[in-house]
Amino acid sequence: MKFEPVTIKDIGKALGLSTSTVSRALRGSYEISAETKKLVLEYAEKINYRPNPIALSLKERRNHSLGIIVCEIANNFFSQAINGIESIAYNRGYHVIISQSHESYERESVILDHLASRSVDGLLISVSSETKDYEHFRQLYEKGLPIVFFDRIVNEINTHKVIADNFKGAFDATEHLIKNGCKKIAHITSAPYLSISVERLEGYKEALRKNGLEYDEKMVHYSYHGGMIYDEVEEALRKAFKQKQKPDGLFAAGDRITTACLQALKKLDKKIPDDIAVIGFTNTNMGEVFNPPLSVVRQPAFEIGQVATELLISMIESKRPVTEFESKTLQTELIIRESSVKVNNAKK
Amino acid sequence: MKFEPVTIKDIGKALGLSTSTVSRALRGSYEISAETKKLVLEYAEKINYRPNPIALSLKERRNHSLGIIVCEIANNFFSQAINGIESIAYNRGYHVIISQSHESYERESVILDHLASRSVDGLLISVSSETKDYEHFRQLYEKGLPIVFFDRIVNEINTHKVIADNFKGAFDATEHLIKNGCKKIAHITSAPYLSISVERLEGYKEALRKNGLEYDEKMVHYSYHGGMIYDEVEEALRKAFKQKQKPDGLFAAGDRITTACLQALKKLDKKIPDDIAVIGFTNTNMGEVFNPPLSVVRQPAFEIGQVATELLISMIESKRPVTEFESKTLQTELIIRESSVKVNNAKK
DNA sequence: AACGTTATCGGGAACGTTTGCGTAAAAATA
DNA sequence: TATTTTTACGCAAACGTTCCCGATAACGTT
Numbered sequence: 001m002k003f004e005p006v007t008i009k010d011i012g013k014a015l016g017l018s019t020s021t022v023s024r025a026l027r028g029s030y031e032i033s034a035e036t037k038k039l040v041l042e043y044a045e046k047i048n049y050r051p052n053p054i055a056l057s058l059k060e061r062r063n064h065s066l067g068i069i070v071c072e073i074a075n076n077f078f079s080q081a082i083n084g085i086e087s088i089a090y091n092r093g094y095h096v097i098i099s100q101s102h103e104s105y106e107r108e109s110v111i112l113d114h115l116a117s118r119s120v121d122g123l124l125i126s127v128s129s130e131t132k133d134y135e136h137f138r139q140l141y142e143k144g145l146p147i148v149f150f151d152r153i154v155n156e157i158n159t160h161k162v163i164a165d166n167f168k169g170a171f172d173a174t175e176h177l178i179k180n181g182c183k184k185i186a187h188i189t190s191a192p193y194l195s196i197s198v199e200r201l202e203g204y205k206e207a208l209r210k211n212g213l214e215y216d217e218k219m220v221h222y223s224y225h226g227g228m229i230y231d232e233v234e235e236a237l238r239k240a241f242k243q244k245q246k247p248d249g250l251f252a253a254g255d256r257i258t259t260a261c262l263q264a265l266k267k268l269d270k271k272i273p274d275d276i277a278v279i280g281f282t283n284t285n286m287g288e289v290f291n292p293p294l295s296v297v298r299q300p301a302f303e304i305g306q307v308a309t310e311l312l313i314s315m316i317e318s319k320r321p322v323t324e325f326e327s328k329t330l331q332t333e334l335i336i337r338e339s340s341v342k343v344n345n346a347k348k
Numbered sequence: 349m350k351f352e353p354v355t356i357k358d359i360g361k362a363l364g365l366s367t368s369t370v371s372r373a374l375r376g377s378y379e380i381s382a383e384t385k386k387l388v389l390e391y392a393e394k395i396n397y398r399p400n401p402i403a404l405s406l407k408e409r410r411n412h413s414l415g416i417i418v419c420e421i422a423n424n425f426f427s428q429a430i431n432g433i434e435s436i437a438y439n440r441g442y443h444v445i446i447s448q449s450h451e452s453y454e455r456e457s458v459i460l461d462h463l464a465s466r467s468v469d470g471l472l473i474s475v476s477s478e479t480k481d482y483e484h485f486r487q488l489y490e491k492g493l494p495i496v497f498f499d500r501i502v503n504e505i506n507t508h509k510v511i512a513d514n515f516k517g518a519f520d521a522t523e524h525l526i527k528n529g530c531k532k533i534a535h536i537t538s539a540p541y542l543s544i545s546v547e548r549l550e551g552y553k554e555a556l557r558k559n560g561l562e563y564d565e566k567m568v569h570y571s572y573h574g575g576m577i578y579d580e581v582e583e584a585l586r587k588a589f590k591q592k593q594k595p596d597g598l599f600a601a602g603d604r605i606t607t608a609c610l611q612a613l614k615k616l617d618k619k620i621p622d623d624i625a626v627i628g629f630t631n632t633n634m635g636e637v638f639n640p641p642l643s644v645v646r647q648p649a650f651e652i653g654q655v656a657t658e659l660l661i662s663m664i665e666s667k668r669p670v671t672e673f674e675s676k677t678l679q680t681e682l683i684i685r686e687s688s689v690k691v692n693n694a695k696k
Numbered sequence: 697a698a699c700g701t702t703a704t705c706g707g708g709a710a711c712g713t714t715t716g717c718g719t720a721a722a723a724a725t726a
Numbered sequence: 727t728a729t730t731t732t733t734a735c736g737c738a739a740a741c742g743t744t745c746c747c748g749a750t751a752a753c754g755t756t
Contacts, residue, residue, distance in 0.1 A: 005467075005491075007742055018706045023744060033704060050465040054405045055742035058711045063402070073446075074427035082421065086448070095466065098421075098446045100434070117398040118443065119353070144352065262637040289610040291639030355712055366736045371714060381734060403712035406741045701754075709746085717737085724731065 006049050015043060026051075057119065065095040066312065067120035069111055071103045071128050071226060075255045076283040077301045078126070081150065084305025085124060092313050094121070103225050105130040112136055122146035122312045124305075127154060129191040129226040146315040146322075150308040153195045160311040161327045164299040166196050169332035170203025173251050173279045173297045176334060178211045181342050182249030182277055186219045186240040188233060188261060189253035190226045197222070200253050200281065218243055227256030234264040241268065249277045249340075258282040262290065278339045293337035300330045354397050363391060374399075405467070413443040414660065415468035417459055419451045419476050419574060423603045424631040425649045426474070429498065432653025433472060440661050442469070451573050453478040460484055470494035470660045472653075475502060477539040477574040494663040494670075498656040501543045508659040509675045512647040514544050517680035518551025521599050521627045521645045524682060526559045529690050530597030530625055534567045534588040536581060536609060537601040538574045545570070548601050548629065566591055575604030582612040589616065597625045597688075606630040610638065626687045641685035648678045 012022045017040070025032045025040035032040075057063045066089055070078040082098060089096050097120060101108040108128045113136075115123065125137070125147060134154045141147050141157060150162040177185050187204050189197045201220065208215050221236030223229070240247050250265075252258040258280030265272060272278050272292055279295040287294040307328050315322050360370045365388070373380045373388035374397075405411045414437055418426040430446060437444050445468060449456040456476045461484075463471065473485070473495060482502050489495050489505060498510040525533050535552050537545045549568065556563050569584035571577070588595050598613075600606040606628030613620060620626050620640055627643040628635075635642040655676050663670050 008744095009742075019743075020707075020745075021705055023742095024705090027744085031704060036704080052406075052742050053466050054402055054411070055711090056744085057402045058400075058406055058713095058741090059743055059745095061711070072427075073421045073430065074424065076422065079420075079422035079427070083448075095445070095462065097443070100431075113398075114443065117353075118401050259634050259637060263634070266637060286607050286611075286634075289607060289614060289639060290637055291641075293639075357712075367713075368715075368737075369735055371712095372735090375714085379734060384734080400712050403741090404714085406711090406743095407713055409741070697756100699754100699756080701752100703752085704750085706749075707747085710744090711742105714740090716739090719736085720734090722731100722733070724729100726727100726729070 005052065006047050007052065008049075011040060011043055011047075011049060015039060061119075063095075063119050063121050064093055065097055065120050066309070067115035067118075067123045068096060068098045069101055069108065069115070069123065069125045069127075070098070071101050071126065072228070072256075073098060073100060076285065077151070077255050077299060080283055080301035081126075081305035081308075084302035085309045086305075087302075088306050088309040088313070094313065101128040103129045103228050105133075109136050112140065116140050116145060122148070122316045124308055124312055125149050126151040127194070128152075129194055129224060132193050146312060148308045148312040148315070150304055151196060155195065158325055160308070160315065160325050162304050162308040162311065163195070163199075163327075163329055164304060164332050165329050166199035166332075167203040167206070169281060169297040169299070169334075170200035170251065170253075171207045172203075172332070172334045173281065174204045174207035175211060176295070176336065177249040177251060177277055177279060177340060178207065178213065180249075180273075180277055180340060183213065184216070184219065184245050184247045185213070185249035185251055186221070186237075186247035186276075187251045187253070188221045188223060188236050188257055190222065190257065191224045192222050197253065204251060216243075219247060223254075223257055223260075227254055227258070227260045230260050230263065233257060233260035234267065237261065237264045237268060241270075247276060250279070252278065252280045252282075255282045255284065258294070258296075259284070262294070272339050273342050277342055287335065287337060290339070292339050295337045295340035296335050298333045298335055300332070303330055353400065354395050355400065356397075359388060359391055359395075359397060363387060409467075411443075411467050411469050412441055413445055413468050414657070415463035415466075415471045416444060416446045417449055417456065417463070417471065417473045417475075418446070419449050419474065420576070420604075421446060421448060424633065425499070425603050425647060428631055428649035429474075429653035429656075432650035433657045434653075435650075436654050436657040436661070442661065449476040451477045451576055453481075457484050460488065464488050464493060470496070470664045472656055472660055473497050474499040475542070477542055477572060480541050494660060496656045496660040496663070498652055499544060503543060506673055508656070508663065508673050510652050510656040510659065511543070511547075511675075511677055512652060512680050513677050514547035514680075515551040515554070517629060517645040517647070517682075518548035518599065518601075519555045520551075520680070520682045521629065522552045522555035523559060524643070524684065525597040525599065525625055525627060525688060526555065526561065528597075528621075528625055528688060531561070532564070532567065532593050532595045533561070533597035533599055534569070534585075534595035534624075535599045535601070536569045536571060536584050536605055538570065538605065539572045540570050545601065552599060564591075567595060571605055571608075575602055575606070575608045578608050578611065581605060581608035582615065585609065585612045585616060589618075595624060599627055599629075601629045603630045603632065606642075606644075607632070610642070620687050621690050625690055635683065635685060638687070640687050643685045643688035644683050646681045646683055648680070651678055 008019050008022050012019045022040055025037045073079055086096055099111045134156050148160045153161040205215050223232045252261045270276050281297045283301050287296050356367050356370050360367045370388055373385045421427055434444055447459045453476055482504055496508045501509040553563050571580045575581055600609045618624050629645045631649050635644050
């Protein structure tokens with residue numbers, strides 16, 4: 001099937017004008033007489049003329065489109081972040097192309113290549129949990145393609161970055177568990193080389209230290225696929241419960257990890273919060289209908305998306321090469337529900 | 349910032365060849381000598397040449413991109429469907445542009461215009477819950493832009509359509525509630541003019557009829573924003589419980605509606621399943637961690653996306669105008685958990 | 697009357713690519 | 727050796743648009 005849009009040439013032919021005159025009339029150039037303008041404008045309106053953005057892109061070497069790479073859109077944090085991205089992008093006249101790496105380094109590379117060759121004007125990236133090497137990003141970036149990292153950032157590349165305060169969020173979550181009587185807190189997180197993992201781990205450690213609890217690396221487990229593979233999480237939990245001192249608290253990082261933990265705990269027949277108090281680093285809006293209602297650290301996902309997009313667009317539209325880069329950190333929010341509050345604090 | 353990709357012209361200049369020779373060498377044309385080909389290929393590889401897809405699009409008047417319009421990506425059904433769409437599209441060499449209508453007719457129109465003017469080669473659409481008028485679709489469609497509807501389809505436009513068996517899914521869900529002792533079943537669904545709403549309502553009615561239960565329109569409530577506005581759902585539930593005969597069963601249609609119902613029932617302090625048995629038409633993969641574990645009708649979202657995409661691509665690549673259209677219906681799956689099974693069937 | 701202004705428009709190149717056509721040199725044929 | 731065929735490549739147009747550079751006419755200025 002073919003879709004034949006009307007071109008500036010058609011208008012010219014119909015009106016007996018050259019393409020350049022039509023083009024200028026459409027743009028409202030001062031060197032076109034009022035009547036010609038009116039003629040062209042009215043005719044264009046009548047036949048519903050739309051400029052061909054592809055031809056424009058070719059000419060201006062600009063696309064007015066932004067590429068997004070995230071692991072999964074079926075993840076509350078990212079779908080909210082994408083909404084934030086869209087809200088800014090559309091207002092500024094940019095289109096948005098969303099791609100999913102599905103936590104695979106290879107897919108990430110392929111997508112990156114695809115997106116770059118499709119000439120997006122800039123990239124918003126949250127790296128996959130498999131990614132340890134950043135050369136693919138660096139190559140494009142050094143060629144002049146603007147990139148802004150958000151959430152899972154890569155510190156090795158010097159550009160704008162936007163994250164939640166993972167350290168403080170993790171600290172607050174962990175300390176909250178401690179204050180609720182937890183003595184041994186398990187931490188299940190994403191791949192260890194991910195920026196969010198190290199930041200959250202540091203917050204977790206600091207809360208333990210400050211409250212006089214010993215850090216036990218046997219209590220920290222990495223889900224290398226960010227909770228996408230359920231068995232990884234169940235296995236991690238099983239191991240944690242095999243230790244001499246069993247965990248009585250759990251701090252789960254990430255959307256998928258948190259829900260996977262909930263499923264696994266149910267399967268292992270552990271009661272929340274009595275057997276184990278749980279708090280998750282997740283943006284689900286259904287925390288309260290879980291069993292029991294889930295305490296969470298909530299990230300300002302929408303705002304993160306917005307801020308990252310503003311930075312990216314400013315970078316794209318900057319006349320001179322940008323040399324000063326910002327790293328923005330947005331605050332998290334601790335939402336306490338039942339899953340982290342032991343019914344009988346004195347019991348232990 | 350500017351991003352300067354290498355062109356075929358650069359290669360020609362560097363190798364002392366014309367652009368046409370380089371182009372042909374790259375495509376492996378038979379009229380280029382083996383050594384020249386080798387020369388060009390190696391050089392192109394070395395400087396990492398990528399053809400400019402924009403120039404190609406302009407030439408071929410093809411984009412190799414597909415537009416998707418859904419209400420929300422933060423909806424399990426749609427994110428799964430999108431995964432299905434991507435899985436086919438990428439294999440066939442198409443890129444995918446995702447847009448969200450957020451259940452707004454106006455945004456849908458704007459997006460549609462935007463997508464069409466960006467010259468996507470075809471469109472995959474699930475209409476917004478606000479959409480009652482289909483002229484915007486029809487106009488584009490009649491101009492020759494291939495469109496495939498999925499899930500929320502529009503019967504008035506004659507093209508390919510792909511849906512789940514909403515009638516049977518609703519019938520099964522309702523009958524399941526009846527078999528579990530429900531005498532009065534409330535049904536909360538999306539806007540009444542949506543195809544999925546009427547299909548599901550019919551299934552619901554048929555199950556009542558077949559089992560000798562009277563259809564009471566006071567038990568059917570429409571959430572005009574598809575559950576996006578929580579208050580709509582809570583209000584609907586409140587009304588249902590104000591009837592002389594209170595509902596003892598609830599069939600909730602749609603992802604957002606189902607979770608909103610769960611929240612509202614909790615707020616209204618109704619016990620599930622004893623006060624009211626619940627089954628949802630939803631694709632959440634967390635049904636089992638809900639309180640109580642949620643019975644659901646599951647749609648083959650991934651497959652729906654795949655089938656729709658295959659149909660769309662076949663339409664795009666068809667040489668002659670397509671005149672025979674298919675309407676595919678995929679089967680749903682009933683997953684029984686605790687929320688729909690009354691502990692004491694005899695109690696009532 | 698000869699020139700400079702101004703207003704209004706068209707010609708054509710350019711963006712990166714493909715492709716029909718033309719053509720020189722090399723090879724094959726007569 | 728003269729002619730034809732083949733091989734291997736270049737030229738230029740085309741896709742839709744913008745924009746620099748001219749061109750033309752109608753004025754106004756000396």
